[in-house]
Amino acid sequence: MPSDTIKGKVWKFGDNINTDDIIPGKYKLGTLDMAGLSEHAMEGVDPNFAKKAKPGDIIVAGRNFGCGSSREQAPHILKEFGIASVVARSFARIFYRNSINIAFPIFECHEAYDGTLEGDTLIIDASAGTIKNPRTSDLWSVKPIPAFLKKIFEEGGLVAHFKKHGGFEWQTE
Numbered sequence: 618m619p620s621d622t623i624k625g626k627v628w629k630f631g632d633n634i635n636t637d638d639i640i641p642g643k644y645k646l647g648t649l650d651m652a653g654l655s656e657h658a659m660e661g662v663d664p665n666f667a668k669k670a671k672p673g674d675i676i677v678a679g680r681n682f683g684c685g686s687s688r689e690q691a692p693h694i695l696k697e698f699g700i701a702s703v704v705a706r707s708f709a710r711i712f713y714r715n716s717i718n719i720a721f722p723i724f725e726c727h728e729a730y731d732g733t734l735e736g737d738t739l740i741i742d743a744s745a746g747t748i749k750n751p752r753t754s755d756l757w758s759v760k761p762i763p764a765f766l767k768k769i770f771e772e773g774g775l776v777a778h779f780k781k782h783g784g785f786e787w788q789t790e
Contacts, residue, residue, distance in 0.1 A: 621742060621743045621744040621745075621767075622740065622741065622742055622743070623675065623701045623702050623722065623739075623740070623741040623743065624673075624701075624738065624739070624740045624741070625673045625674045625675040625701045625702070625738065625739065626671070626673075626674045626675065626736065626737075626738055627674070627675055627676075627677050627733050627734070627735055627736060627737045627738070627739055628659075628663075628666065628669075628670055628674055628675070628676050628677070628735060629676075629677050629678070629730075629733065629734070629735040630659070630662055630663075630676060630677070630678040630679070630682075631678065631679045632678075632679035632680045632681060632706075633679070633680065633681045633684055634662060634678055634679075634681075634682050634683065634684070635661075635683070635684045635685030635686075636683060636684070636685040636686050636687075636688035636690075636691040636712070637661050637685055637686070637688075638659065638660075638661030638662045639658065639659060639661065639683065639688075639691040639694060639695065640654055640657060640658065640660075640661075640688070640690055640691055640694045641657060641660055641661050642688075649690075651690070651693050651694060651697040652697055654690065654694050654697070655667070655694050655695075655697040655698035655699075657694075658670070658694050658695060658698045658700070659676075667698065670698070670700070671699070672698070672699025672700075672701075673699060673701050674699070674700055674701065675700065675701055675702050675703070675704060675739050675741070676695070676700055676702075676703045676704070676705075677703075677704045677705070677729055677730060677733050677739070678703065678704070678705040678706070678730070679705065679706050679730055680705070680706045680707045681707055681708070681709055682703060682705035682706075682707070682708050682709065682712065683708050683709040683711070683712020683713070683715075683716075684709040684712070685709070687711045687715075689715045689718075691712060691715070692712060692715050692716040692719055692721045692723075693715075693719055693721075695721065696719060696720075696721045701722075702721075702722045702723060702724065702741055703716075703721075703723045703724075704723070704724045704725075704726050704729045704730075704739065704741070704748060704759075705723070705724075705725060705726075705730070706725065706726070706727050706730050707725055708723060708725065717766065717769075717775070718774055718775040718776070719774045719775075720769060720770040720771075720772075720773055720774040720775075722741075722743060722762065722770065724741065724743075724748065724759045724760070725759065725760070726748055726757050726758075726759045728755070728757045729748055729750075729757055732750055732753060732755045732757070733750055734752075737750055737751075737752050737753075738750075738751055738752070741759075743761060743762045743767070744761055744762070744767075745761060746758055746759050746760055746761030747759065
């Protein structure tokens with residue numbers, strides 16, 4: 618993660634946004650080109666999302682974001698598009714894990730969903746574990762990204778970390 622601070626415009630989605638909503642299977646089946654696929658990000662729930670959203674923006678969602686299949690391309694597409702982070706009430710476990718594996722910062726925060734409007738700006742401090750909405754002056758607590766995960770993020774994800782160290786640190790000591 619290049620910086621502990623993430624600041625971006627909010628795009629808001631509801632509960633149970635599944636991996637087909639994030640990247641419809643009709644596109645994924647023909648290619649592994651993440652840049653090309655990112656042009657269809659969130660098309661399953663907002664066909665114009667990729668035309669409206671900008672790199673650095675933040676998705677705020679309800680419960681169970683990333684549910685459905687274990688389609689690992691879903692967080693890749695959002696990261697490739699340039700989404701800075703996803704803040705949701707909860708994540709499907711496989712989406713959560715895949716996001717961590719590719720160094721895509723996501724945060725669980727119940728209050729952010731109710732306290733944020735589409736178009737708001739959020740400021741996330743990943744080290745302090747806070748999310749601030751300047752429009753309302755609300756400040757919410759989230760689990761900070763632990764130091765060992767920050768290191769993995771800085772190195773580009775779990776695979777890059779593994780390659781750099783010839784294993785995981787607990788295996789190489």
